[in-house]
Amino acid sequence: MGESTLEARLEALRVEVTKANKLLPETGLVTMHSGNASGYDPESGMLVIKPSGMDYDRITPESLVQVHVPTGEVIGSSLRPSVDLPHHLFLYRNLPGVKGIIHTHSNYATAFAAVGRPVPLVLTAIADEFGAEIPCAPYIDNEGEHIGEAILKYRNRSPAIIMGNHGVFAWGDSPKSALKAAVMTEDVAKTVWIAMQIGEPKVIPAEEAEKWYDRYHNRYGQS
Numbered sequence: 001m002g003e004s005t006l007e008a009r010l011e012a013l014r015v016e017v018t019k020a021n022k023l024l025p026e027t028g029l030v031t032m033h034s035g036n037a038s039g040y041d042p043e044s045g046m047l048v049i050k051p052s053g054m055d056y057d058r059i060t061p062e063s064l065v066q067v068h069v070p071t072g073e074v075i076g077s078s079l080r081p082s083v084d085l086p087h088h089l090f091l092y093r094n095l096p097g098v099k100g101i102i103h104t105h106s107n108y109a110t111a112f113a114a115v116g117r118p119v120p121l122v123l124t125a126i127a128d129e130f131g132a133e134i135p136c137a138p139y140i141d142n143e144g145e146h147i148g149e150a151i152l153k154y155r156n157r158s159p160a161i162i163m164g165n166h167g168v169f170a171w172g173d174s175p176k177s178a179l180k181a182a183v184m185t186e187d188v189a190k191t192v193w194i195a196m197q198i199g200e201p202k203v204i205p206a207e208e209a210e211k212w213y214d215r216y217h218n219r220y221g222q223s
């Protein structure tokens, strides 16, 4: 592959990751600097991620920090990457096919984190997107690869997980699909929370959930 193709691909990735980061406050998932988005190009082994502490409205494709995933080395940027870089690195190294990761402290999902409870599979929307309850890992400190290891240990087929007392990690085959998983996590957490004010939400049996998941992932949309 030519150098120019690689450059064009990484530039397109920077544009997409910029968009995903800007949509975090716009979709109400983060306030101030409490979330981040990254994208990964497996062929070159490069990720691009939000710079640490930068206001979302100041993020440009050029401001994103490029990191070589196998070594963790920052390439050609004087800005520091998000402090959550180690978790993004760990997930790209260990989840084949993942090319986008989002981390947020979105309110309703993080309320489940505060009480250490998963978002139960009580809506067809949860069956569609997640195919399982959205699991909740126990509290984990932020040292080294602890968060990444816990995500691997406690995840199920769902493209999102709630980290106990902390917030949400969501992923997908692009930054856009990771953002969708993060937005859907907050949306269903909100609906389930409202349901819990009325009564006890009813779990959808696994075989029924499977029908919804299968249709959504294999037959939905325009192919």
Ligand SMILES: [Zn+2]
Pocket: 034, 103, 104, 105, 166, 167
């Ligand atoms: Zn966090």
